[in-house]
Amino acid sequence: MRGGSPAVGAPAPSLRRFSPRGHAPIRLVCFPHAGGSAGTYRTWAVQAPADVEVCAVQYAGRGDRYHEEAAENMGDLVGPIATDLVRAGFAAAPEALVLFGHSMGAVAAYETARRLSARGQHPAALIVSGHPAPSLARGATVHQGTDAELLADLRRLGGTAGNLLDNDDLMEVMLPTIRRDYQAIETYRWQPGAKLRIPITVLYGDEDEEVLGDEADAWHEVTEGDCTVVVFPGAHFYLEEQSEAVLARVLSSVRAAV
Template identity: 45%
Template sequence: MSETATDPVGPTTGTGWLRQFHHADADAPRLVCFPHAGGSASFYFPLSAALAPGAEVLAVQYPGRQDRRGEPCVDSIPTLADAVVGELRQWQDRPLALFGHSMGSSLAFEVARRLEAEGDGPTALIVSGRRSPRMIRDEGIHRADDEVLIAHLARLSGTDARILGDPELLELILPAMRADYRAAETYRYTPGPPLRCSLSVLTGDDDPQLTSAEARDWATHTTGAYALTVLPGGHFYLASQWSRVAELIRERLG
């Protein structure tokens, strides 16, 4: 499944920051999912379907896209994290785990830190396709012109090629893309206590955005259990193997 500007949100409940696509068992573990740069909540529809009804999946919807297209984009990871934490306070009637892909991993990490600081941290943090927070690499994509940004998106194969070739659709998605890349590339880790929850890292074996050293460095950010899993594919390896990703997440939730 490729992310597009016109992806339907699908059958869903929730407003504001969180979307829920499928019903779950009353005692199911709760998983909050954070999209990549330029991504939307609907990216996680296949994962929600694969995990239901054994897990309740909540997908974060950033401002400036899909049903929040009329809202201004947010170009700061700390600002996004503060807003999501405020929303999650309504969902802490049972334990929750966090999952993020690419930029969403950085955001999920910062949300986990804030939740732990408040005394009600997640049971697990699962990150995908993203270097550890203290490994800085500013590629300057958010400062580049539209042609460079579009070429970068094409190389990652996470955006439908038909969208990248349609000027009208590009006009819709580029503001959110640029804001998200600014948030991701300007994010700087502030040293602090490591997390106490388990931390799992997923990555594609042919991901140009992530080295093995950058993936392994996540181990320094938790005192809990740590695991690294490498799957075949590039930066968006998960889009072609949601069932395998769901299986791994199910193990972590268990």
């Protein structure tokens, strides 16, 4: 469309629309955790009310993008996503766009919001889950370990079904991609810059060893908008055990912002 914004639905390699709602006035774009895929949010896409279209990000290296090489750093991960949001027309009405991310996805959503904001296309809100504030990112070296050590960490976090982790053939195929995801988040270092100007909602589980209360509270440092922290019972993947309750809270934040 010359001289105007691209239409919603234009090709965007990293975005998946499981329940397309072209006329929905609100779009919630969800970023998966390390090793996760867009399919993580298929249920949310179906369960969301008619005026909210839930879209999911499909990182390279998995699902229908299996033959693409996964990113090794956060910049390479989020750069194409921000471009796709613009190409798909989502950033043409940023006041109706909300970004959500869990674990690694929280940082990816935040960095994407920064890139859109730098273009003057500030999303309506950011919702993050299961990760410390960017300046407190812990870093780690699991990605440098053996396959057995990587599998052990996946089991510790609990986000992947045990029967999948026990499938040697599947893990042989997927571990290189998962390792790159780990590398991207473990080597991430926050770079100071302009604060966001949007509200942030922070979600985490009260038994999650990956993010403590003060690390969640510190998200307020990256925005000039309001920052609300909500605690759920559970560990790192509390949102899988309480999917409906978490979606309800997410939608509450969406509606408050849009």
